[in-house]
Amino acid sequence: MGRQPCCDKVGLKKGPWSAEEDQKLVNFILTNGQCCWRALPKLAGLLRCGKSCRLRWTNYLRPDLKRGLLSEDEEQMVIDLHAQLGNRWSKIASHLPGRTDNEIKNHWNTHIKKKLKKMGIDPLTHMPLSTTTSEPQQEQKMDKSTKELPETSLQSTITESKEEEKSTTSALLDPTTEMMMMLMDDMDGFCTDEVPLIEPHEILVPGTNDAPSSTTSSSCDSSKLLEELQFPDFDLWDDDFNHWEDLLSDRPKLAIGDDEEYSWTFI
DNA sequence: AATAACTGCAACCGCAAACTG
DNA sequence: GCAGTTTGCGGTTGCAGTTAT
Numbered sequence: 001m002g003r004q005p006c007c008d009k010v011g012l013k014k015g016p017w018s019a020e021e022d023q024k025l026v027n028f029i030l031t032n033g034q035c036c037w038r039a040l041p042k043l044a045g046l047l048r049c050g051k052s053c054r055l056r057w058t059n060y061l062r063p064d065l066k067r068g069l070l071s072e073d074e075e076q077m078v079i080d081l082h083a084q085l086g087n088r089w090s091k092i093a094s095h096l097p098g099r100t101d102n103e104i105k106n107h108w109n110t111h112i113k114k115k116l117k118k119m120g121i122d123p124l125t126h127m128p129l130s131t132t133t134s135e136p137q138q139e140q141k142m143d144k145s146t147k148e149l150p151e152t153s154l155q156s157t158i159t160e161s162k163e164e165e166k167s168t169t170s171a172l173l174d175p176t177t178e179m180m181m182m183l184m185d186d187m188d189g190f191c192t193d194e195v196p197l198i199e200p201h202e203i204l205v206p207g208t209n210d211a212p213s214s215t216t217s218s219s220c221d222s223s224k225l226l227e228e229l230q231f232p233d234f235d236l237w238d239d240d241f242n243h244w245e246d247l248l249s250d251r252p253k254l255a256i257g258d259d260e261e262y263s264w265t266f267i
Numbered sequence: 268a269a270t271a272a273c274t275g276c277a278a279c280c281g282c283a284a285a286c287t288g
Numbered sequence: 289g290c291a292g293t294t295t296g297c298g299g300t301t302g303c304a305g306t307t308a309t
Contacts, residue, residue, distance in 0.1 A: 014279075054295075059278085089298065101297075101298080110276080
């Protein structure tokens with residue numbers, strides 16, 4: 001099957017996002033909803049691939065994201081869920097509202113792994129280190145083959161069955177979280193990755209006070225952007241998703257061509 | 268003060284599943 | 289059922305900031 005090239009397409013920008021790009025992306029998604037990532041960059045006037053836009057949105061720009069370090073509770077939850085699910089970061093993230101798989105993955109690799117090792121626990125098997133091989137090489141191998149993990153006592157409880165997964169993970173959760181999950185299940189395929197969890201008027205723009213001391217230039221720009229950004233006042237997630245059909249069918253009218261300069265009027 | 272080493276996070280890459288015609 | 293396309297996921301990398309020397 002032919003996979004289309006993504007960012008290696010000539011003319012597409014890579015690397016850190018600028019504040020302007022963030023603004024374009026946020027404005028576009030807030031106006032038109034989240035759909036058709038492939039077409040989004042052109043429609044939003046971005047010289048990025050759809051994949052890059054999706055990543056930027058889900059990992060950084062989504063208004064429902066919590067920022068800052070994971071709390072003790074969240075961290076413990078990640079450890080428990082990892083013991084059950086392994087490196088299935090998206091599954092783990094789905095149990096932590098406002099957290100992304102990338103964020104959890106990074107936190108695991110940079111903080112929790114070390115913490116567990118310090119405590120004499122193998123972060124991979126969640127067993128005491130003395131009973132497991134702690135050869136870095138071996139660990140690397142294991143990491144890479146998480147999908148075919150040799151069954152440990154904990155991991156052997158993992159089942160692919162959704163039903164069983166629900167029951168095992170919900171056992172770890174507090175009643176509120178459990179209820180939220182049940183409600184989400186009732187919402188016909190709703191998942192935390194589908195924005196928003198909140199209404200536009202409830203959007204809490206990450207402020208300067210509790211914002212993480214993120215140090216990358218793009219992050220700083222974006223914090224600024226999000227502070228300044230005026231989210232449009234409309235019901236974002238009603239049946240206005242047919243905006244997309246309009247936009248897509250209107251594409252020629254928008255005169256957005258591959259090599260043309262885009263102009264976009266922001267709300 | 269300079270710079271080497273370390274750390275943490277955002278972003279990219281490639282694969283596979285899901286979807287579509 | 290098949291081929292092509294899109295989306296989602298997990299692993300990895302690059303780089304800016306921080307700390308140690």
